[in-house]
Amino acid sequence: MGDPVVLHSDISTPLSLGVDLRALRKARGVTLADLAQRLGRSVGWLSQVERDLSQPSVADLRAVAAVLDVPLSLLFAHSGAPENEAGYIVRQGARRPIGAGKPGLTEELLSPDLTDDFEMVHSTFAPGTRAPGPVTRATQEVGYIATGRLDLTIAGRDFTVGPGDSFRIRGEPFEWRNPYDQPAVAIWVIAPPVY
Numbered sequence: 001m002g003d004p005v006v007l008h009s010d011i012s013t014p015l016s017l018g019v020d021l022r023a024l025r026k027a028r029g030v031t032l033a034d035l036a037q038r039l040g041r042s043v044g045w046l047s048q049v050e051r052d053l054s055q056p057s058v059a060d061l062r063a064v065a066a067v068l069d070v071p072l073s074l075l076f077a078h079s080g081a082p083e084n085e086a087g088y089i090v091r092q093g094a095r096r097p098i099g100a101g102k103p104g105l106t107e108e109l110l111s112p113d114l115t116d117d118f119e120m121v122h123s124t125f126a127p128g129t130r131a132p133g134p135v136t137r138a139t140q141e142v143g144y145i146a147t148g149r150l151d152l153t154i155a156g157r158d159f160t161v162g163p164g165d166s167f168r169i170r171g172e173p174f175e176w177r178n179p180y181d182q183p184a185v186a187i188w189v190i191a192p193p194v195y
Helices: 017-027 032-039 043-050 058-068 072-076
Strands: 096-098 105-109 119-125 140-147 150-154 157-161 166-170 174-178 184-191
Touching: 017 043, 017 058, 017 072, 032 043, 032 058, 058 072, 072 096, 150 166, 157 166
Parallel strands: none
Antiparallel strands: 096 105, 105 119, 119 184, 140 166, 140 184, 150 157, 150 174
């Protein structure tokens, strides 16, 4: 299915494609056998990929991204951290893009990988944009507004939050809107990880 992708030089590092694939698969409640079937691959091959014993091709990664509903770029960005920082530090320029690529929303993973019980996300909401509709996730989420203002509807209640404000969502439907002239930046902690 094409040439293998070299994602990092040291497969013993905690930040690896296999570790993230396993975490994404489990977070979505998908078994190894189910994912292998959807990809048209063997369970053995997928198990080797998750253990970093086999490297998938670009075509394989495209298929995995589609099945797990993540951007392909999330699966490519597993290098760049110095060995002593891998799994511990994420530098500003090394954040991995995540999310579904909704217009007006840019999301980056602040967590070193997807193996924790939570994830941290840096979200930028462009001026004059809004969510395409309500979102309900089986998560607990806390957000902190770093800059700008954002209008939120959580469980049918409307709020406006600004710099220094925080909010919580407990599996309730929510929507966001940025009707303002400046971008809004929020830091989210989401448990369990959804990306």
